[in-house]
Amino acid sequence: MQDFHHNRARDLLKNAEEIFDQEAVQTAVARMAGELNARFDHPENQEFPLVLGVMGGAVVFTGNLLPQLTFPLEFDYIHVSRYGDEDKGGAVVWKVIPRSNVVGRTVIVLDDILDEGETLAHVKQRLLDMGAAEVILAVFCDKAIGKAKPVTADIIGITIPNRFVVGYGMDAYGYWRNLPGLWAIRTEDLNS
Ligand SMILES: O=P(O)(O)OC[C@H]1O[C@H](OP(=O)(O)OP(=O)(O)O)[C@H](O)[C@@H]1O
Numbered sequence: 714m715q716d717f718h719h720n721r722a723r724d725l726l727k728n729a730e731e732i733f734d735q736e737a738v739q740t741a742v743a744r745m746a747g748e749l750n751a752r753f754d755h756p757e758n759q760e761f762p763l764v765l766g767v768m769g770g771a772v773v774f775t776g777n778l779l780p781q782l783t784f785p786l787e788f789d790y791i792h793v794s795r796y797g798d799e800d801k802g803g804a805v806v807w808k809v810i811p812r813s814n815v816v817g818r819t820v821i822v823l824d825d826i827l828d829e830g831e832t833l834a835h836v837k838q839r840l841l842d843m844g845a846a847e848v849i850l851a852v853f854c855d856k857a858i859g860k861a862k863p864v865t866a867d868i869i870g871i872t873i874p875n876r877f878v879v880g881y882g883m884d885a886y887g888y889w890r891n892l893p894g895l896w897a898i899r900t901e902d903l904n905s
């Protein structure tokens with residue numbers, strides 16, 4: 714069983730292509746932090762935003778970005794999944810819903826990827842329905858899918874080609890969330 718997963722994970726990566734290395738990833742995250750600090754880190758800005766990480770994929774991005782934010786904030790997380798262990802999205806499944814601390818707040822949502830946009834459109838609407846005053850979407854990568862999305866991100870780290878990627882918190886079939894760079898999986902190696 715362990716051999717199976719070990720070998721499958723290694724096989725997936727064997728033919729994958731690194732499209733953004735660790736340095737490029739870190740540069741993008743630092744720039745995103747700078748954009749958020751430019752809005753919120755002012756003596757005259759009395760906001761106390763709520764930063765929400767969208768688990769599980771945003772775990773690495775969130776952990777990198779948070780210590781680079783220099784203004785007072787509260788952190789919490791939500792957990793939503795649409796892909797599960799697949800490489801095609803399905804229905805949005807809530808695993809941990811937002812708490813009542815979103816009411817009246819500026820909420821900064823952190824997610825690893827905006828692909829078809831269904832997940833973040835759903836998240837944003839739920840937060841607004843619950844009474845959030847403003848929702849800012851900060852995504853580490855925005856996939857160029859060649860068609861309109863139901864939502865756009867306010868802050869974007871990198872724009873990536875229309876390929877299935879792993880690394881920096883993102884997985885294929887549960888594998889390789891731990892890679893520090895971003896790798897595109899070969900189409901032939903995907904299930905669908
Ligand atoms: O724009 P979309 O097409 O909706 O896809 C984007 C979502 O897909 C990923 O989550 P996933 O469902 O894979 O869950 P995970 O983060 O737990 O892996 C990612 O973290 C985004 O939340």
Ligand SMILES: Nc1nc2[nH]cnc2c(=O)[nH]1
Nearest residue numbers: 828876877878883884885
């Ligand atoms: N791992 C991963 N998850 C996704 N969720 C939506 N798009 C992607 C992708 O390209 N890779």
